[in-house]
Amino acid sequence: MKTFFSELFKKANSGFWPIVITLGFLIVGTISVYQSPRSLSAFLTLMLCPLLLYFMKINMKIKIFIGLLLIIVILPVLGIRNIFYLEVIFQMAVFAALALGLNIVIGMAGLLDLGYVAFYAVGAYTWAIFGSKQLSLLHSIPGAAPAGAEFTLSPTYFWLFLFLGVGLAALAGILLGLPVLRLRGDYLAIVTLGFGEVIRVLALNLDKPLNLTNGPQGITPIQRPPLPPEFIIGPIRTLLTPIVGRPPTDAEFYNVFFYFIALFIIMIAIMVATRLEDSRIGRAWTAIREDETAAIAMGIPLVRMKLAAFAAGASFAGAMGVLYSANRTFVSPETFSFLQSIGVLTMVILGGLGSIPGVIFGASAVVILNIQVLQNFSLYLSELRQSDAVIPIINFAWKDLSNQLDPAKYQKLVFGIILVLMMIFRPSGLIPAERRKRELVEEKE
């Protein structure tokens, strides 16, 4: 059976077949999503294209062309038709960037960070505090904001804060790294977990003595960066009107706009991560991961390299935090819970520790699972609940199932199962890192 499939794959992956298959998926996916925007299988078909692009043997230039066509033209246009997809893809991009950052810390440098979401929070709160009315409310009680409060900064400052968020998150990474550098793996995990909780508790309680974070209610509204000027948007709008069926609104343009910002950041993140991987620093990280003592003996500056890993990982999260707070126009401490850290960890583990395509795949898979598959399952369950169906053998009527039972709320269960199964059966992930693959091949010979 296994050889049959690998033969089939080999056959499909030679000659002109790869292009045909990929283009076929692309066209079928695009048309089916266009026709039935609510169908999950249509979306999944379309989402298979990037995966095919990665695995199939196609001329590099054609690959890049198809990829660009997909992400720059097809996805935004389809996204305006059904705004939910753009949201899914935006979340994918956000979490892929987070996973790439965490991958630097865990996958490359081998430091298990369980409080990674703290850096995300640092970025998000940086723009949230300066990009909202919060600075003029410092002395007021949460919930009792005076009516005349003004925004402190103009929304164009967003771009500056994108960089500031990166810097501040990196600084937070270094501050966390300094005291915990001496700890070995498992202690480090608990301490970083603690750090994540500390940041969350601070966000929850820093509404007094000075009202910095507005406490559990969170900060809202947060300003968004201004849309590009009308002479760019206007032609696009007239171009899109026949395809979408109506002139797209500003709100929809905002979604596309944020999609492109996220795309831009993720491109930079991928580039940085790839360049780092085989650089001097990246190899130093690998050495530290494999054997700390040997790494020191080879003259690797341990402290500096570990701090660099923390800072680099944190900076990705900082950038995405700033973007996230502007996209949602709202931040609250609950967004930055331990669950989120583990969610990102799950993405990294699922895709493959240290593997850049792997973690992007992991992030996409977990996001789709979370906000689409589980959601659809919830809908299916509620349909069952309204029907008269009965589970055959145990004779349990679906009607008696509790209304509260909503699979979409059972993320922890899903993350837990993924983590345990991956660790037992495939610790190197679904798309293992090249370096690890090479290591495994050598062992076999």
Place this chain on the structure above:
Amino acid sequence: MKQFTSNPFYKFILFPIGQILVFALGASLVLSLFTVLLAYIFRAGITGFDLVERVLLILPQVVINGLTIGFVYSTIALGYTMVYGVLEFINFSHSEIFMVGGIVGVELMAYFDHTGALQTMNQYVIIALAILLGMVISGSLAVTVERVAYRPLRGAPRLVPLISAIGMSFFLQDAVRLILSLTTGEFNVILPNFGTFDEFLVVAVPGIATPLRFQIKSILLVGVTVLMLVGLNYLVNGTKIGKAIRAVAQDRPSASLMGINVNMIISITFLIGGALGGAAGVLFALKATKLDPFVGFFPGLKAFTAAVLGGIGNLTGALLGGLILGLLESFSASYLSTFTNGAFGAEYKDILAFAILILVLILRPSGLLGQTVGQKA
């Protein structure tokens, strides 16, 4: 003298109880003195009320609360420290074992409430049954988790079983929630009201204006944990199984060569740790009165901190660490807002444990009572 110290009564009953007493009294005394000293120092800076007077007013109650929660932490910490001693791995899902114990205990009492037995049976028998059931379920759950999620990973790099344990912890939280909410949709479990546990035993001490008030459930809690600690001490130091556990902890390959069934000993360690965790869960439920599937997280982390504070792998250390942590938490929850004039309050008590953890790991990674083992890679 030597004859007396090798006397089993001394070795297994008198000595451990004495040790517990010394730790509890010593830690409370040191912390109380420290707080009172701080109060005297800052007395002049605070106007409006007398800081020392206010501190002294609630001091006995703070110490009692701290000791009560400290004993719970100690009992959970023993589970962490035993597993760490044997496998050198942080059993992250231990906090969920603890939670399961508590929920099972409360569900049993709720069942008794449902059948009406709660009002007719002796209240102490009910508690004993709940604790026993909690111990059995938690112990077997711990063994199952070890068998399913940790044993296949033995010998893998350090982080691999840890990640598996984190996954297991998350899985258990939501699995329990799923089971609890399957039919009713309600996953909070509430302790039924029965017996005289909420009443206070009032002891008037000559020389102190306000009489000391001991809640019956606090006394019960301390009594049961002390009993279990003494039992554990006997098990580990006085029986053949205990000897085997210590041998496996010291050197697994050699222990295996001596004919010890290492896998079984590891399972037994998980069983004991899990049972202690389950009992602690039931006792915690008595005090908290309301549980949900996520209740284990903070007590678990604090107990882990306690184990590290005392020196991980060291049973006496876990006891001492738990007591100190419980007292520190109680003190900070009660006095932080008094000392900072309301700027920082009890809401910061949860992150206090992390601050302690980081400080201990930086300044003395081997803990208060642990031997210096160096940094193993």
